Amino acid sequence: MFNPQRLSIARERRAMSKKGVAEKVGVTPNTIHRYEAGEIAPSDESVERLAAALDFPVSFFCGADIDQPRRDNASFRGLASKSARIMDAALASGAMAYLFDDWVSQKYGRGEPDLPDFGQGQNIAPATAAKLLRQQWRLGDKPIENMVHLLEAKGIRVFSLAENTKDVDAFSVWRDDTPYIFLNRFKSAERSRFDAAHELAHLCLHKHGGSAAEFKNSPIEKEAQAFAGAFLMPESDLRAVVTSTIYSVEDLLPYKKRWRVAAVALAYRLLEIQLIPESRSNSLYVEMSRRGWLKNEPHGIAREQSHIWQQVMDDLRQQGVTKADIARETGVPAPELEALLFGLANMLTIEGSGERTAPRKVDLRLVK
Known part of the structure; x- marks a missing residue:
């Protein structure tokens, strides 16, 4: 029908x-x-x-x-610049992700998400929420090596966005009790890490928030930005490590490597905790803009990859499962799978011999 x-x-x-x-x-x-x-x-x-x-x-x-994310329960980073058509394309991508995720959940063990709810009128400041979450996840104040791996280990489903939604930085959504984050893989690796932390803020601070339209030019976006900065760059670690005066953009480079963030995000965070004055922050921003660092800065980091989907694709490949098999069983076209899974679906052949072995006992709850 x-x-x-x-x-x-x-x-x-x-x-x-x-x-x-x-x-x-x-x-x-x-x-x-x-x-x-x-x-x-x-x-x-x-x-x-x-x-x-x-x-x-x-x-x-x-x-x-098909279950589908909706505008009234999804948060988009930088919504002000997004057209309705672009948002709908991204949300439809979310529907493809739901289909695939349900298929995976039937085959592999999935743990319950470990994500607190700091909303419901608790009025917790973003920096405080970031600190509390770090405590709950036992991260201390150390830099986070890989944001995607961390989110996956805590039960958050992380998918990538296709090129035709490259104008969307990221978005997040709760599907019943399961959190999802969608990341643009065409932005810089540093930007993607910050986007991941930004969307993490929406999931734990704004689970009971309003529609996506209400995020435009609202304090909610500022809260998510503040959370992301504090989560990736804890104040105590910054104060312990940044002991010399920041005069130029070159002075930022060794520190950005430590926290794996963009230099502009680091400069803003230093201003936020008053390690540099506003005048210095402004001059740093102007210099970074002049040099083109706002789009492509030096000493970039390697792009983060999904560990969960790497495991799943590796197991499916060993079983003899092809992209055509998954497309037929889920209804998700093969190109959509490639877009959603950080390109990892390319590990699978398009067509196969038709012979498939029994699945291995891979428990995704054990991924750390």
Whole structure:
């Protein structure tokens, strides 16, 4: 049976309007509207044209409703610059992630998330929340080696975003009691780490917050920024390590390597805890902008990769599972898998011999 909701998700995933789809399919925009509203069902031939226009398999359009992140329960970093179409494309990517994550959860053990709720009117300051979370996770004040690995070890599902949503820095969402973070893998590695900490703030500070639209130009974004800075660069560690005066942008480079953050984020954090005056912070920012560091700064770090999805892909490969197998069983097209899994799905062949071995006993709860 044709499912109109799946047509809406496929169209949003491609960031296309109903008019745009109609032109490709050769029908009127009103026809696409009626398809999605469930008022009429397309013929088999029309479904094939829809599938070709949207680059989804025909089988995707037949099946049960798909769970999908919504604008009213997702937080987008820097929402002010995002159009509704860009947000909807990212949220539709989230629907693909849900399908794949449910499939994985049927095959592998998944632990319960270890994430406190600092919301519900507790009025906990962002820096305090960051310190409390570090205490709960027994991190001390040491620099965090890999944010993606840390989040995964605490039961947070971490996915990457596809290139056609590269204007979205990151977004996060609670799906019932399971937290998800989606990271843009086309930004710098330092920026991605900060985005991960920013979204972590939304998950534990703003679980009971309002709709995504309410995040625009609101204190909520400032709270997430403050949390991210304090979580990645604890004040006590900064004060213990930064013992010499910061005069120039070159003076920031050894310290940015320690905390694995962008120089601009480090300079802002030093200003925040009053280790440098505002005038010095402003001059550093101007100099970094002049040198182009705001887009591409020297001494970049290696991009963080998922450990969970590396384990899963390695196990599936040894079983003889192909991308075509996963696409058929989940309904997620192979290119979407590659986009969501940090490119790790490329470990799998597209097609295989058809012979599959029994799965190994891989327990994702044991990943640290």
